[in-house]
Amino acid sequence: MSAPDRIRLxxxxxxxxxxxxxxxxSVRRLCEGPLAGACDLEIVDLYQQPGLAxxxxxxxxxxxxxxxxxxxxRVAGDLTDAHRVLGTLGLADPGxxxxxxxxxxxxxxxxxxxxxxxxxxxx
Amino acid sequence: MTQPPAPFGVAPASRSALPxxxxxxEGFDAVTFGGLPAGRPSLVCGAAGCGKTLFATTFLVNxxxxxxxxxxxxxxxxxxxxxxxxxxxxxxxxDGLIAGGQLAIDHVRVERSEIEETGEYDLxxxxxxxxxxxxxxxxxxxxxxxxxxxFSGFTDEAVLRAELRRLFGWIKERGLTAIITGxxxxxxxxxQGLEEYVSDCVVLLDNRxxxxxxxxxxxxxxxRGSAHGTNEYPFLIDAEGISVLPVTSAELDxxxxxxxxxxxxxxxxxxxxxxxxxxxxxxxxxxxxxxxxTMICASLIEAACARGERCMAFVFEESGEQIVRNARSIGLxxxxxxxxxxxxxxxxxxxxxxxxxxxxxxxxxxxxxxPDLVVVDPLSSLRGPDAELQATVLRMADLLKSRGITAVxxxxxxxxxxxxxxxxxxxxxxDAWIKLLNVEANGERSRTLYVIKAxxxxxxxxxxxxxxxxxxxxxxxxxxxxxGVLTGTARVxxxxxxxxxxxxxxxxNRRRQREAERRRRSLERQIDELRASLEAVxxxxxxLLDEDERRETLLASERRDRAARRGGEG
Numbered sequence: 001m002s003a004p005d006r007i008r009l010x011x012x013x014x015x016x017x018x019x020x021x022x023x024x025x026s027v028r029r030l031c032e033g034p035l036a037g038a039c040d041l042e043i044v045d046l047y048q049q050p051g052l053a054x055x056x057x058x059x060x061x062x063x064x065x066x067x068x069x070x071x072x073x074r075v076a077g078d079l080t081d082a083h084r085v086l087g088t089l090g091l092a093d094p095g096x097x098x099x100x101x102x103x104x105x106x107x108x109x110x111x112x113x114x115x116x117x118x119x120x121x122x123x
Numbered sequence: 124m125t126q127p128p129a130p131f132g133v134a135p136a137s138r139s140a141l142p143x144x145x146x147x148x149e150g151f152d153a154v155t156f157g158g159l160p161a162g163r164p165s166l167v168c169g170a171a172g173c174g175k176t177l178f179a180t181t182f183l184v185n186x187x188x189x190x191x192x193x194x195x196x197x198x199x200x201x202x203x204x205x206x207x208x209x210x211x212x213x214x215x216x217x218d219g220l221i222a223g224g225q226l227a228i229d230h231v232r233v234e235r236s237e238i239e240e241t242g243e244y245d246l247x248x249x250x251x252x253x254x255x256x257x258x259x260x261x262x263x264x265x266x267x268x269x270x271x272x273x274f275s276g277f278t279d280e281a282v283l284r285a286e287l288r289r290l291f292g293w294i295k296e297r298g299l300t301a302i303i304t305g306x307x308x309x310x311x312x313x314x315q316g317l318e319e320y321v322s323d324c325v326v327l328l329d330n331r332x333x334x335x336x337x338x339x340x341x342x343x344x345x346x347r348g349s350a351h352g353t354n355e356y357p358f359l360i361d362a363e364g365i366s367v368l369p370v371t372s373a374e375l376d377x378x379x380x381x382x383x384x385x386x387x388x389x390x391x392x393x394x395x396x397x398x399x400x401x402x403x404x405x406x407x408x409x410x411x412x413x414x415x416x417t418m419i420c421a422s423l424i425e426a427a428c429a430r431g432e433r434c435m436a437f438v439f440e441e442s443g444e445q446i447v448r449n450a451r452s453i454g455l456x457x458x459x460x461x462x463x464x465x466x467x468x469x470x471x472x473x474x475x476x477x478x479x480x481x482x483x484x485x486x487x488x489x490x491x492x493x494p495d496l497v498v499v500d501p502l503s504s505l506r507g508p509d510a511e512l513q514a515t516v517l518r519m520a521d522l523l524k525s526r527g528i529t530a531v532x533x534x535x536x537x538x539x540x541x542x543x544x545x546x547x548x549x550x551x552x553x554d555a556w557i558k559l560l561n562v563e564a565n566g567e568r569s570r571t572l573y574v575i576k577a578x579x580x581x582x583x584x585x586x587x588x589x590x591x592x593x594x595x596x597x598x599x600x601x602x603x604x605x606x607g608v609l610t611g612t613a614r615v616x617x618x619x620x621x622x623x624x625x626x627x628x629x630x631x632n633r634r635r636q637r638e639a640e641r642r643r644r645s646l647e648r649q650i651d652e653l654r655a656s657l658e659a660v661x662x663x664x665x666x667l668l669d670e671d672e673r674r675e676t677l678l679a680s681e682r683r684d685r686a687a688r689r690g691g692e693g
Contacts, residue, residue, distance in 0.1 A: 014247035050255035061247035077242035
């Protein structure tokens with residue numbers, strides 16, 4: 001188990017398609033940008049490990065799964081809209097990951113648009 | 124498990140090149156001439172609660188256990204453990220099949236609240252999961268139940284539709300026999316119009332309530348490249364699983380039997396020219412309440428069981444035990460046949476099912492029990508719209524005839540008809556019709572019986588009185604006089620009168636005989652007297668004759684003496 005305040009992300013992609021490449025780049029940018037130092041990213045190629053898809057309930061590809069903090073959340077799509085991705089994952093405030101996890105714990109449905117983030121980080 | 128005969132006279136599927144995968148669902152394989160199209164997706168649709176999931180599960184379980192084809196169940200609604208629990212009551216051991224590598228269940232949870240969408244995606248994850256499950260057990264069959272749930276989890280309908288099309292293509296490519304279930308939608312077969320994508324075979328399940336009675340029905344809407352039964356067929360879901368019951372044969376080319384079955388009532392056998400009813404014929408016994416219909420049936424059953432034949436009785440107004448007990452009062456021990464397994468009573472209230480379901484249940488029970496004699500007691504308690512009732516009775520008669528089963532129907536209606544207006548011609552469907560009539564006269568009631576018709580044999584046209592006693596049923600000749608039929612005491616009185624008359628006639632006869640004898644004797648006496656006087660006259664004649672001769676002789680000798688004397692002198 002990693003530390004509870006770490007963000008654990010798992011990205012499922014289906015093979016080396018342009019969409020997969022694009023998605024991996026989007027997530028990398030997030031982890032190196034707004035979430036720098038606070039997240040662990042794992043990338044899974046569904047073709048290589050098909051058994052994991054069932055275990056993690058993956059239907060769409062690509063899917064980004066937030067394993068921690070709990071509860072798990074899923075985002076389907078190529079994640080080009082970083083702003084929305086962060087909002088959806090409940091990680092809109094990168095300054096305080098602990099606060100994010102607290103927020104999530106307090107209110108399951110995080111609807112905060114979090115304007116503090118500086119502009120969408122689009123490629 | 125035995126398959127009922129195909130519902131049509133033709134045998135179409137034999138030439139068809141379309142390979143089929145048997146579902147093992149009783150009746151369904153007969154309706155579709157072999158099952159679902161092998162290696163292709165089929166759509167099974169219907170409203171909530173009409174048995175789609177059960178149909179699909181049965182398809183997989185039978186595939187795994189009977190046809191050696193492992194299967195994958197991809198459930199979008201129920202969790203695997205719920206699924207396992209739901210079908211455990213039908214005797215399906217899904218856990219065992221999973222452990223044996225013959226079945227895989229994958230629960231795909233699709234919740235819109237748990238999935239956000241940003242940007243482009245496809246359902247490759249689903250394909251991979253399905254492919255993984257299929258490969259892990261070498262599946263030949265898959266079930267997607269209910270894939271339309273995806274539409275509630277994902278918003279991008281264009282993507283979903285494209286992906287579904289791709290999925291069905293993928294299924295065909297992999298050569299998987301698939302059942303895709305779909306919830307019935309307004310104005311179309313499924314909510315999302317899945318029938319557009321699955322064009323090979325579409326099966327519609329229906330659960331209709333009419334007059335508070337539910338009937339499950341199944342219809343093959345289309346089946347590309349294959350003949351199929353087009354009717355709506357009732358199907359049953361009970362402890363023995365799912366069975367479709369194609370009761371449609373409306374042909375008249377039955378094998379006809381020449382054999383005769385005795386009725387167990389000696390007098391009745393004697394009334395029928397052949398000594399009983401033809402085997403495989405339909406017999407109607409009509410009569411009001413209390414005329415003895417059920418007991419005549421009991422006699423028939425007893426006779427059949429005693430010959431070692433199997434009997435099945437569908438009773439709608441009494442329980443089997445009750446009939447067995449009542450039959451004991453006329454000296455019939457049916458309990459021993461029930462125990463030996465030759466006799467089975469199937470009791471159900473008429474209102475328990477719709478007509479169709481009654482018929483369907485009967486067919487299933489008959490095909491499993493394989494009886495030689497079937498009793499439906501009473502037919503007239505089945506209620507329903509006239510048209511449906513007539514069709515039901517017709518098909519019931521056909522069902523039994525086509526299997527060569529002797530069938531006995533009872534009817535409370537004296538005219539032997541059914542329906543509110545009595546325009547449902549039941550009696551004309553039957554080969555033999557026995558009418559029971561209670562005759563009330565002189566303050567008493569007696570049971571009478573007559574054979575109205577018995578196709579193909581001479582039969583007595585007499586009304587007979589029949590008596591129930593602890594020794595069984597016996598027929599007595601009824602007295603038919605100028606004033607009508609006399610039965611009971613009136614008959615006994617009349618019979619006594621006749622006996623007295625006969626005695627009188629006999630005495631008169633004897634008197635006349637004696638007189639004649641006397642006259643003959645007196646004549647004979649007279650003859651004797653005359654003969655005696657005749658003899659006396661004869662004797663007298665002889666004496667007179669004798670005297671004459673002697674005188675003549677004397678005269679002659681005198682003449683000689685005289686002549687001699689003259690000669691000597693002269």
